[in-house]
Amino acid sequence: MQSFWEKLPKPFFALAPMADVTDAAFRPLIAKYGKPDVLFTEFVSADGLFHTRERAKVKDEENPLMRDVKFSEIERPIVMQIFSGKPAMIAYGAKLAQELGFDGVDINMGCPDRTIEKQSAGAALIKHPELALELIRAAQEASPLPVSVKTRVGYHYEILDEWIPLLLSGEPSAIAIHLRTRKEMSSVPADWGLMKRAVALRDRAGSKTLMIGNGDVKDLEEARVKAAESGADGVMLGRAIFGNPWLFSGRPASGITPAEKLVALAELAHNFEKLSPPKSFATFKKHIKAFVSGWPEAAELRTRLMDVTSAEALSAVVQATGLDL
Ligand SMILES: Cc1cc2nc3c(=O)[nH]c(=O)nc-3n(C[C@H](O)[C@H](O)[C@H](O)COP(=O)(O)O)c2cc1C
Structure with missing residues (x-):
């Protein structure tokens, strides 16, 4: 069966996941005022979901983690982003994403937060490529939803030539690349020159995985230029949505x-x-x-x-x- 990823226009424009920003309150507004081609939830801990729902038996209505993965129909296609360093937990999260009616599930492999990295999740996975692959497989086996990955270009330094082919071998539907290393956090400009190389690695591998570039894009006009220059299938925009739910409508911010x-x-x-x-x-x-x-x-x-x-x-x-x- 064709997944929504295959039906997207080229280039397509995605709303980046942003904790406590692109939440269940803001996403409907974004979908209404200027709808991206695909939306992501904020990241949510797969272990947290498992423990609160299956062990502590917290009711879904009272569970903040379940609040964070609520969505309305106008937000489709929407992808639930999860994080964990454990294949069984990723499998749980992927299955839950399917039960909740999401269109896809995304594994966070880029978050630099220490508490997340301590769980071998987020950006720490760049240092544990075999585990990263296991997580992709666990999600694919647990649910029929398309599985995507959001990551960075490396941990201490850029390692696209190793990291991207490894991820591609897991055949994710899409890879979104925040064009900085973990070490760089957000302190240096995103390196869009690297996106062209990431796309070439995909082409050389003969892979069908969609390649999405992310970092510092301020509006749709710039996103179109970046896609054309790099060959990226899609561009993901994050902070540009702050105070501007019209971002994806293409209306110039100065005209609002x-x-x-x-x-x-x-x-x-x-x-x-x-x-x-x-x-x-x-x-x-x-x-x-x-x-x-x-x-x-x-x-x-x-x-x-x-x-x-x-x-x-x-x-x-x-x-x-x-x-x-
Ligand atoms: C407040 C905030 C929260 C974020 N939360 C997440 C998250 O939950 N999951 C994720 O993969 N990235 C998260 N990010 C990273 C963004 O998705 C994106 O990769 C980054 O902001 C660079 O894109 P931009 O320059 O378009 O903002 C967050 C970024 C910000 C600023």
């Missing part, structure tokens, strides 16, 4: 009016408050900073909004601006 931004922010606050179990409103402040910026009175309004602790209070402050909302 303050009123539009505030209406979207109020809608996001409303979605955020409906999350169950709830998240602290403090997590929402980053959205306020990102949305309320770019016009003369924004700084003052932002200061006022920083004190609000509910969607209702936020809407009241927004209404009081006198803007034609």
